[in-house]
Amino acid sequence: MIDTTSTTELSAKLPHPRFRLPLLGDILTTDFAKPCQRLAEQARELGPVFEQKLFGYPAIIVTGVEAVAEVNDESRWEKHVGHVLTKLRPLAGDGLFTAYNSEPNWAKAHTILAPAFTKPAMANYHGAITDTVRELTDLWSTTPEWIDVPATTNKLTFEIIARAGFSHSFGSLADSHSGSFVEAMVHELAYANRRTDVLPLFDKVFRRDGRDRHQADLTHAHAVVDDIIEARTGDPHRAYRDILDLMLDSVDPETGERLDAVNIRNQILTFLVAGSETSANTIAFALHYLSTRPDIAASVRAELDERWPTAQFPDVRYDDVAKLRTLRRVIDETLRLWPTGPGYFRRAKQDTTLSGRYRFAKKDWVLVLLLAAHRDPAWGPDADQFNPDRFLPDTIRRLPPRVYKPFGTGPRACIGRQFAHHEIAVTLAALLHQFDLESDPSYDLDVRETLTLKPAGLRLRAHRRRR
Numbered sequence: 001m002i003d004t005t006s007t008t009e010l011s012a013k014l015p016h017p018r019f020r021l022p023l024l025g026d027i028l029t030t031d032f033a034k035p036c037q038r039l040a041e042q043a044r045e046l047g048p049v050f051e052q053k054l055f056g057y058p059a060i061i062v063t064g065v066e067a068v069a070e071v072n073d074e075s076r077w078e079k080h081v082g083h084v085l086t087k088l089r090p091l092a093g094d095g096l097f098t099a100y101n102s103e104p105n106w107a108k109a110h111t112i113l114a115p116a117f118t119k120p121a122m123a124n125y126h127g128a129i130t131d132t133v134r135e136l137t138d139l140w141s142t143t144p145e146w147i148d149v150p151a152t153t154n155k156l157t158f159e160i161i162a163r164a165g166f167s168h169s170f171g172s173l174a175d176s177h178s179g180s181f182v183e184a185m186v187h188e189l190a191y192a193n194r195r196t197d198v199l200p201l202f203d204k205v206f207r208r209d210g211r212d213r214h215q216a217d218l219t220h221a222h223a224v225v226d227d228i229i230e231a232r233t234g235d236p237h238r239a240y241r242d243i244l245d246l247m248l249d250s251v252d253p254e255t256g257e258r259l260d261a262v263n264i265r266n267q268i269l270t271f272l273v274a275g276s277e278t279s280a281n282t283i284a285f286a287l288h289y290l291s292t293r294p295d296i297a298a299s300v301r302a303e304l305d306e307r308w309p310t311a312q313f314p315d316v317r318y319d320d321v322a323k324l325r326t327l328r329r330v331i332d333e334t335l336r337l338w339p340t341g342p343g344y345f346r347r348a349k350q351d352t353t354l355s356g357r358y359r360f361a362k363k364d365w366v367l368v369l370l371l372a373a374h375r376d377p378a379w380g381p382d383a384d385q386f387n388p389d390r391f392l393p394d395t396i397r398r399l400p401p402r403v404y405k406p407f408g409t410g411p412r413a414c415i416g417r418q419f420a421h422h423e424i425a426v427t428l429a430a431l432l433h434q435f436d437l438e439s440d441p442s443y444d445l446d447v448r449e450t451l452t453l454k455p456a457g458l459r460l461r462a463h464r465r466r467r
């Protein structure tokens, strides 16, 4: 991984993969298509802290329970806008996700936006969420063939955040051609995610078309969002409706300033990027387990049927969602086994040590690989198994503290956590209440890595439940 801010000179003693080559580094042992899954395998062999080096650029990978807890300590470490995130800067600029810690707009936007993401605030979005999920179940009711699950759930969550966040529909669920904006966003994410950029000159030689397309997509995405903002500011009958209104109307109590138009555009694009694929793929992973583990699906359905005994689309009220404890454990366990944001970057705030023996200079950075940390042996001998019961109140106390971090850590942790839980729960509740899910017997879980982890090729058939 390339990052110009890493000044690590300390890594000679860190374990690293075998077959390291001069100059090229660990190229023989790197999986460029599934880098996080390969690193998670290597963690089993190399231990809780190790180094991967490609073309002279080192990356320190942290996976062990104690080491993760150490780098999560805000007094010594902080968020690092790592290489993967800087590639999103052309799209989302100083939006919350990609803002540098030093940028004043982060604190300003965080203060203004925090009230929109509290648990009680979810009541404001509940209607938009249930309406959109209802459209999905209507669609599945009339789809006898196999359903491409990640494609559908991605359209769903994109639509939910657009409707709840800025009262706009891209019509992505209804239309199989999801429209030029959604396509531009998908291309942008794919562009930001190319792994080939560790290969010197690869882009210059092979990717000229890609760069032209990237510029066009970027301009288009910015123009569409600018139009939405302009239409709202010019609306003489505007009343408070959504997150866009909040951003337009609020003043930061610290500075007395408002968010400027470019920053508001960056935040909207940030929510679409950070808040759609992550939730969508979590729903997809959960559906994979629920369709292949009838025992677990039955316990979730028992909880749902008790609350909504008739066959009608369930009248899920805002207050119901927090009471679906069995379903919640399924979601928690899905995010443990497959944290759809597979890791996050941290950097040292000052010269420091890790695990009592590795020295780090100020600004040296590490990647916390959640995919491995969430399966550390400290989770027990069944750490690789899907077992929602590990989140039962009695067993939860025995789990390793401070290492379950699917939403990141500290002040830069996910602002959309409650939103994600709410939309995922409503979606899974409605789908399980309405349908029996037939899994494809030939499917083996194939996890593809883009900016997120995704169960690639997952398809299901949905049969209306008979009661």
Ligand code: HEM
Binding pocket: 079, 080, 096, 097, 098, 110, 161, 270, 271, 274, 275, 276, 278, 279, 282, 339, 340, 341, 343, 344, 345, 405, 406, 407, 408, 409, 411, 412, 413, 414, 415, 416, 417, 419, 420
């Ligand atoms: C299951 C779903 C989700 C997962 C697994 C997830 C995961 C994460 C993680 C790990 C981070 C920290 C990144 C870092 O430290 O660099 C993060 C940050 C963030 N997420 Fe999420 N996220 C999810 C859903 C959402 C949703 C629904 C939204 C918006 C509606 C959202 C908006 C954000 C934003 C704005 C940040 C940056 C916060 C800041 O730095 O101030 N996320 N998310």
